[in-house]
Amino acid sequence: SQIDFHLSQVHSVLFDEVWAINAMIGVLPRIDRAFILDPMSRFFDTEDAGSMTEMMRLVLPTAYYPIYSCEL
Incomplete structure (x- = not known):
């Protein structure tokens, strides 16, 4: 969840890749x-x-990263 991610950042947990949604x-x-x-x-x-x-x-x-999206 978003809260778990933010808490992990506060406690210096590193991730190989971070995706954002919306x-x-x-x-x-x-x-x-x-x-x-x-x-x-x-x-x-x-x-x-x-x-x-x-x-x-x-x-x-x-935005400097790839963005994946949809079309209506």
């Missing part, structure tokens, strides 16, 4: 890959993602 790309400091359930157009072309929209518009253009 809006967690705006929270986790070191991400290797991300899986985002919505197509990118939902964030850039509409307001359909609700309160996630603004954060995703800021974070997605600077």
Whole structure:
């Protein structure tokens, strides 16, 4: 779970690879890959993602890791 992951970070546990899911790309400091359930157009072309929209518009253009997504 997210809480278990954050607690492990506090206690210096290291991981080979870290994946973020959805809006967690705006929270986790070191991400290797991300899986985002919505197509990118939902964030850039509409307001359909609700309160996630603004954060995703800021974070997605600077993502340095592969992002896996779906299409409607």
